[in-house]
Amino acid sequence: MRVAVYSGSFDPITKGHVDIIKRAAKLTDKLIVAVLNNVNKKYMFSLDEREEMVSELFKDVSNIEVKSFEGLLVNFMRENRANLIIRGLRAVSDYEYELTMAFANSEISDEEIETIFLPAAKQYMYLSSTVVREVALNRGKLSPYLDKYVEEKVLAKLSSGGVK
């Protein structure tokens, strides 16, 4: 069985992520969406909130599983018997960072883990969670970037004063 992993911070999950996840799930028997908990990073949403948002969006897709991880992605993958990383590639600016990660993940897994890149959809080439957070903090329009459900979570977070 081919088990692939699509990892990220998903703070919050954008339409660009959703597009890659849907396409990736068609290419593999099982796709694990792995939500990173980096203890050194400050997030807008807690790990539970990020995981819950991703799970809600894909609750009806039978070959998608949502999990969280800490530390090295390759260790998480070994534990979950996955050997393929799927990454979305946006504009040229992603290229160097993504290659660095792909080489590192290959090396530290003794070449057991392969990375494949899917081109981001044209309309999401320049979309990132960072842009979304910036627009949200300044009360801009979020519907081009976020599914309705996620947009509501962001608006609720803003109105609860959870973000400054």
Ligand code: PNS
């Ligand atoms: O949402 P992002 O920032 O694009 O996600 C980056 C992510 C989670 C894919 C990457 O930071 C990651 O895998 N981090 C875990 C640590 C690790 O395994 N790093 C790669 C080897 S240096």
